[in-house]
Amino acid sequence: MSSNGTGRLDVAAIRKDFPIFETGIAYLDSANTSQRPRQVTGAMLDYFEHFNSNIHRAAYHIADVATERYEGTREKVRALINAASTKEIIYARGTTEAINLVAYSWGRKNVKAGDLIVLTILDHHSNIVPWQILAAANGARIEYVDIDDRGELRQDQFRELLKRSPKLVAFSQVSNALGTINPAQEMVKAAKAAGATVLVDGAQGAPHQGVDVQALGCDFYAFSGHKMLGPTGAGILYGRRELLEAMDPFQSGGDMIKTVRIEGTTYHDLPWKFEAGTQAIGEVIGLGAAVDYLGGLGMDAVRAHERELTEYAYEALSDIEGLTLYGPPPSRRAGVISFALAGIHPHDLATIADRDQVCLRAGHHCAMPLMTRLGVPATARASFYVYTQKDEVDRLVGSIKEAQRIFK
């Protein structure tokens, strides 16, 4: 793992940590899920082969080690996003479970009939459907902030909606479908000033840029380990302690209790109150290794690398005739490029790219309301991460041209 001292990533060195690249693929689907370096799978294997055991209820040495590593990830994550305390770091399967936890534990209790929930048309289904279900259950209403022609949220409309004193404002820091980087800090500030509780979906934020939840000022922040070099099965909900303390548990069972009696039960302290049953121990340990890996690179270098690549790709794609790019200019977007080709369906393009081992996403990107808004059933999407190199973008361009030749 390395950035070479100049604050630039040494991508060639990085790629050596990812055995999957030996297969020859050009992987351009990191916004979907990232690849994992040997350091991450190694940390998991270390657990499975040397101290595999359940945590917390430890009565022997290897369980102490497992507990230490498992809890150690919490401090690493706390430091990564600058939370005030590890009590505010809750493990979840991913962003989706983290948001569902809030929708159930905070939402069911606090959102009342007639309350307003403000979402955005850019949001991922995981940050829409839980609120739709909550709104239907509790009789709340939802309004969606629209985008302008560049795929950026209409801040004027957002401010208007805030005047109606929403109970909850939830939005993604970065759009997974268009790459739009929302002005999260300003939006949180305005929403807090309007009295709202604010959840930021950081699934496409935390993996790609430095995050400081205290500076951001949000109440909840959710993200997925599998999008940031970690294994599947482990993600994070950050919540402000005050709110978490006041919330009821979400799932219940082993390990999240203090005492269980026939007459009733008392719950464990934070953060464990929200972690019922045997957790994804190996996966949380793997996530810790992923955070270390990113820390070794430096989040600023990560962001700079993606920005450079995005500019490169944006320019290369702009040159292609019949290709429409969606979303803002490269300076205002993360490492995600969505596009369409005249006369060629995204699925057909993806299939043709697949013949060249170019892994491209085609579909609605779990953002159907956005697709409806854009008036397209689907787009093709290329997305980048720390291991992506220009050569892979070139291969994409080659596949696009091949598709145009076939469909000419």
Next chain:
Amino acid sequence: MSSNGTGRLDVAAIRKDFPIFETGIAYLDSANTSQRPRQVTGAMLDYFEHFNSNIHRAAYHIADVATERYEGTREKVRALINAASTKEIIYARGTTEAINLVAYSWGRKNVKAGDLIVLTILDHHSNIVPWQILAAANGARIEYVDIDDRGELRQDQFRELLKRSPKLVAFSQVSNALGTINPAQEMVKAAKAAGATVLVDGAQGAPHQGVDVQALGCDFYAFSGHKMLGPTGAGILYGRRELLEAMDPFQSGGDMIKTVRIEGTTYHDLPWKFEAGTQAIGEVIGLGAAVDYLGGLGMDAVRAHERELTEYAYEALSDIEGLTLYGPPPSRRAGVISFALAGIHPHDLATIADRDQVCLRAGHHCAMPLMTRLGVPATARASFYVYTQKDEVDRLVGSIKEAQRIFK
């Protein structure tokens, strides 16, 4: 992996598949979590290193492979427990999440004020607390079936409770604290005849004996992959299709929808309706390898091996002065032995055993109501699995004698 043709496990050969035994530990805590063989971690590594990608939304080859392997586990699990269809096999983090899913999705809708829920004093917290929370939310009552002096459920009392037409009956197939094997099939039959919906907590069942959910006749059956040689992070809820179809989703977000619109959302078909967001893909693939491994051994051979070991251990421990055994005779229990030593707290015993690298559990085993019933704060517990050998039981006996020498 092997049983040697005579239907007996070849434990020496099996142990070679588990790198952790090279550390020299005697692992007697498999009821807590099992060890994982190379075949399981290998299947996960294969995913991470060769076809690491997200599933279902595949537009390229490696994602097809990941999807195939991920969905392939569903068929393996279906066959393992003889479910009628893979639509009835829902992935969850483990038993706890599986039970919570039922408590939320089935329970919130179907359990009404005044309804009776029947549990047992043998149950694990994960099969108690979700129902306590549901009962409190919906105004239902809970009754607990007591045990007799041998730690077996009082069937007379159970039958009496059934006369009161419970809405739900939930109990563990095998007690994790005492090893008691409940007469699950008869109990389900009686409960169904009384009109109840029946959930069987199979966390200590499925890993240790053949299970046929259709013969069992229950509505829901929950178990954890990490207790059956699989990785952490993946478990199973089986549900009868009819009930699952009628249930609302539990968590919501990406992948569990058909269409999402501002005006409302339609949900995906079974089983995906209950699988929101990026799943624990690598872990589910690992679970598939674990099911294959157990299949290679044969569940009858697994059960026979554990029974033999349990008899051996029961006898060895019975010979120790000042040692109290809890629970039924070995013929009626799974590979779990709970006990206490006069004058020596279970934690002190476990700490002394740990000096000999003997991994022993001490505590309430997430069964506080049972501990209260037995009148003890905690017990020591040894539990066995396919890789456990008599030598490890002998080492336990040695540690017990050492503790008695120290505390004499």
Next chain:
Amino acid sequence: MSTAADDQFYREYILDHYKNPRNYGRLDNPDITHEEDNPLCGDVVGMDFRVQEGVIEDIRFHGRGCAISQASASLLTERLKGMALDDAKKIDKHDVLGELGIQISPARIKCALLSLKVLKVGAYGLADDEDEV
């Protein structure tokens, strides 16, 4: 590593059916009309049938989506035109995939079979169950 798609994936005649769909459009007063979509990828196929004495006298399809879904629909209408409904009922997924004549990756199977689903559900009222197609 082998790739999912055969080199012949986008054969000339599939592209031809995609660019020049046969029997494309609508019928006035069809005896049967049915539309299905594949919400996950946005493909849509609808068919109108004119049936006389148990025979499909005329047929039109409409829709939008990828080359596979649209070419598959075009090919299917060619086959169905003039066919007895009873024979149409015997068409199964192997026939449809065979006619496409290319190797379809699992993720694209639904595209290829969407038109068959329209036939099955629309023309002879099978339950809309994934298992059945």
Next chain:
Amino acid sequence: MSTAADDQFYREYILDHYKNPRNYGRLDNPDITHEEDNPLCGDVVGMDFRVQEGVIEDIRFHGRGCAISQASASLLTERLKGMALDDAKKIDKHDVLGELGIQISPARIKCALLSLKVLKVGAYGLADDEDEV
């Protein structure tokens, strides 16, 4: 692999304090009385204090649990007896663990510190917060 516990884990004097606890029992009309439990392992420790002019004149503890929790309580009462409350407030976890003189594995730390928690929460009303002990 090293084991968590030092070979001297169950030193003679810890076993002695466990089997022959000092200051065990209750006080009549104590000035302060407080009990804490460690629900996860079932250990219980309670203490009664008689305080005069800021000095702990007498002290008794009661409880049940493992050797570590009970010996630690017994040792702490020996230390507290006759001590000014102000000095007692300065006792921290390093003192308590030092007095035990053995290496305590993370899982057993709570057992070792339960009596300190009784002192802190009971005798000078600290919030019952894990962070504080």
